Amino acid sequence: xxxxxxxxxxxxxxxxxxxxxxxxxxxxFQNALEQIQPPLTDEEAxxxxxxxxxxxxxxxxxxxxxxxxxxxxxxxxxxxxxxxxFWLHALYQAYLNSLMQPE
Numbered sequence: 849x850x851x852x853x854x855x856x857x858x859x860x861x862x863x864x865x866x867x868x869x870x871x872x873x874x875x876x877f878q879n880a881l882e883q884i885q886p887p888l889t890d891e892e893a894x895x896x897x898x899x900x901x902x903x904x905x906x907x908x909x910x911x912x913x914x915x916x917x918x919x920x921x922x923x924x925x926x927x928x929x930x931x932x933x934f935w936l937h938a939l940y941q942a943y944l945n946s947l948m949q950p951e
Contacts, residue, residue: 854883855892864901864908874906881911886918893919900935909935917942
């Protein structure tokens with residue numbers, strides 16, 4: 849399966865910057881992220897896992913979380929290790945919480 853151009857363009861920017869970065873740089877990430885339409889394929893979601901930065905980047909990290917959650921497979925598939933990125937832990941916790949929901 850291929851990664852769509854919109855996702856590839858976002859990935860080329862690298863990880864989300866910190867909120868302290870130049871506003872113009874943050875806009876580049878926001879504009880690229882807004883071009884990605886859900887749902888994601890598993891391949892796209894997995895690739896985007898490595899796009900998180902150190903903070904929430906003015907809420908863009910939450911947008912990325914919700915986008916990754918649209919893939920068929922919940923990512924990350926395994927519990928992140930201590931010291932891994934906060935956002936990987938948040939995604940994994942959301943997955944665990946979904947297992948506790950009554951069907």
